[in-house]
Amino acid sequence: DQQVKQNSPSLSVQEGRISILNCDYTNSMFDYFLWYKKYPAEGPTFLISISSIKDKNEDGRFTVFLNKSAKHLSLHIVPSQPGDSAVYFCAAQAYNFNKFYFGSGTKLNVKP
Amino acid sequence: NAGVTQTPKFQVLKTGQSMTLQCAQDMNHNSMYWYRQDPGMGLRLIYYSASEGTTDKGEVPNGYNVSRLNKREFSLRLESAAPSQTSVYFCASSETSYNEQFFGPGTRLTVL
Numbered sequence: 001d002q003q004v005k006q007n008s009p010s011l012s013v014q015e016g017r018i019s020i021l022n023c024d025y026t027n028s029m030f031d032y033f034l035w036y037k038k039y040p041a042e043g044p045t046f047l048i049s050i051s052s053i054k055d056k057n058e059d060g061r062f063t064v065f066l067n068k069s070a071k072h073l074s075l076h077i078v079p080s081q082p083g084d085s086a087v088y089f090c091a092a093q094a095y096n097f098n099k100f101y102f103g104s105g106t107k108l109n110v111k112p
Numbered sequence: 113n114a115g116v117t118q119t120p121k122f123q124v125l126k127t128g129q130s131m132t133l134q135c136a137q138d139m140n141h142n143s144m145y146w147y148r149q150d151p152g153m154g155l156r157l158i159y160y161s162a163s164e165g166t167t168d169k170g171e172v173p174n175g176y177n178v179s180r181l182n183k184r185e186f187s188l189r190l191e192s193a194a195p196s197q198t199s200v201y202f203c204a205s206s207e208t209s210y211n212e213q214f215f216g217p218g219t220r221l222t223v224l
Contacts, residue, residue: 041218
């Protein structure tokens with residue numbers, strides 16, 4: 001059973017607008033969450049992370065929000081740019097698990 | 113500083129053939145991982161090595177073996193390839209098992 005879920009396989013957004021990518025998890029022991037970005041024919045690259053002691057973390061145009069009670073996190077990209085078009089994976093881990101659990105990914109298309 | 117390197121980039125095998133995928137990292141990371149990526153399935157963990165000298169099964173270990181040769185290198189072996197193992201394979205490393213992972217460029221494997 002998937003412990004990390006990204007229920008939207010794809011998202012299309014106009015350049016300059018906000019992109020919101022969502023991720024849900026089931027394991028209440030998860031306490032560290034990451035977002036990765038993946039271009040075709042390349043490996044994923046780390047984008048931003050958040051610890052469960054915070055509910056928001058910001059890095060430039062990227063902000064991750066964590067709602068622990070809802071077991072939900074989201075990635076906001078503002079403003080979206082065509083170069084942001086990629087597949088985005090969320091991942092989660094509990095401190096003593098030694099491994100991350102990945103969602104199935106959301107393909108973002110930012111239209112010029 | 114090459115990061116994580118994987119060889120080969122592409123491989124075609126016949127059912128029943130064996131092969132080893134090689135992975136090396138030059139970041140002095142303790143933890144290394146092998147994932148496979150299939151359409152709609154995201155990244156699934158095959159095996160991981162939390163530290164030199166240890167290896168553990170991930171979500172989908174059947175049909176694979178691994179060797180943590182030293183701190184730098186972590187290889188994945190298919191003893192008898194099957195068409196179900198057609199996938200893109202990614203190697204990753206991290207400073208510890210609780211840090212963000214750095215991914216290699218991937219190996220695209222086709223089993224006929």
